[in-house]
Amino acid sequence: xxxxxxxxxxxxxxxxxxxxxxxxxxVVAKNFFRRYQVNPDVFSYAVFFKxxxxxxxxxxxxxxKNAYGDPFLDWIIILTNNLINPQFDWPLSEHDLRKYCEKNxxxxxxxxxxxxxxxxxxxxxxxxxKENLIVDETxxxxxxxxxxxxxxxxxxxxxxxxPITIFEYEQEKNELKREIFLLKxxxxxxxxxxxxxxxxxxxxxxYIDPKLKTTT
Numbered sequence: 180x181x182x183x184x185x186x187x188x189x190x191x192x193x194x195x196x197x198x199x200x201x202x203x204x205x206v207v208a209k210n211f212f213r214r215y216q217v218n219p220d221v222f223s224y225a226v227f228f229k230x231x232x233x234x235x236x237x238x239x240x241x242x243x244k245n246a247y248g249d250p251f252l253d254w255i256i257i258l259t260n261n262l263i264n265p266q267f268d269w270p271l272s273e274h275d276l277r278k279y280c281e282k283n284x285x286x287x288x289x290x291x292x293x294x295x296x297x298x299x300x301x302x303x304x305x306x307x308x309k310e311n312l313i314v315d316e317t318x319x320x321x322x323x324x325x326x327x328x329x330x331x332x333x334x335x336x337x338x339x340x341x342p343i344t345i346f347e348y349e350q351e352k353n354e355l356k357r358e359i360f361l362l363k364x365x366x367x368x369x370x371x372x373x374x375x376x377x378x379x380x381x382x383x384x385x386y387i388d389p390k391l392k393t394t395t
Contacts, residue, residue: 228259228360236272239265246361255370260359270356280346287346294319299339301327307339314340 233242239257240250247255262268271279280287296312307325319336326332343351362370 227366228362231359231361233270233357233359239269242359242361247364247367252367255362255367256359258374259362259370268356270353276349276353277346280349284345287349288344290345291316291342292345292348293343294340295343296340299334301325303328307334 231242231246239253239262243253243256244250256262257265260268284290294314294316296308296310296314298310299307301307307327308323314336319340319342321336322333323336323339324331324333
């Protein structure tokens with residue numbers, strides 16, 4: 180099923196540029212303001228969805244073809260994961276990510292975005308400091324004092340934190356995009372039927388038919 184075929188139309192009442200201005204003209208366009216949204220609560224029900232990790236270089240239509248046997252059902256993945264802009268909300272390949280960083284930053288591989296704490300343990304196995312805290316350059320260059328085995332100890336900030344470059348920052352964001360939800364095939368027909376039903380207009384003063392209304 181093609182996504183655009185099931186988006187309802189809206190008829191815009193326009194006026195011609197040339198005289199006479201009293202004659203009305205109409206332009207019919209897709210009503211993209213009627214955005215279908217999935218209730219986020221449904222993701223807590225494993226019966227409907229399963230988690231999926233997008234492979235390197237895999238496109239949305241590739242996932243749709245493998246999951247549903249039809250690449251044109253990629254719109255279901257877009258809707259169920261609330262991808263506002265699939266071009267940027269979908270994980271980039273390593274090659275495309277490097278191209279993006281090199282285009283948008285002067286030196287993505289050498290410029291430090293921030294510093295992040297590491298997992299370093301005390302003698303009893305507990306962490307010296309919580310892992311993955313964002314810290315600054317001062318912390319990295321200074322000494323950190325902590326308590327271990329009833330003694331005060333000092334460790335270099337550079338031993339419990341690490342610099343994160345802009346590229347590593349963008350790479351980490353990109354990896355987070357790999358985790359998506361896939362609607363299980365058993366619920367595919369019900370989802371499509373609900374989508375079609377939701378995109379039908381109810382009768383009102385601007386109603387023409389279930390898939391077309393006008394503006395005043």
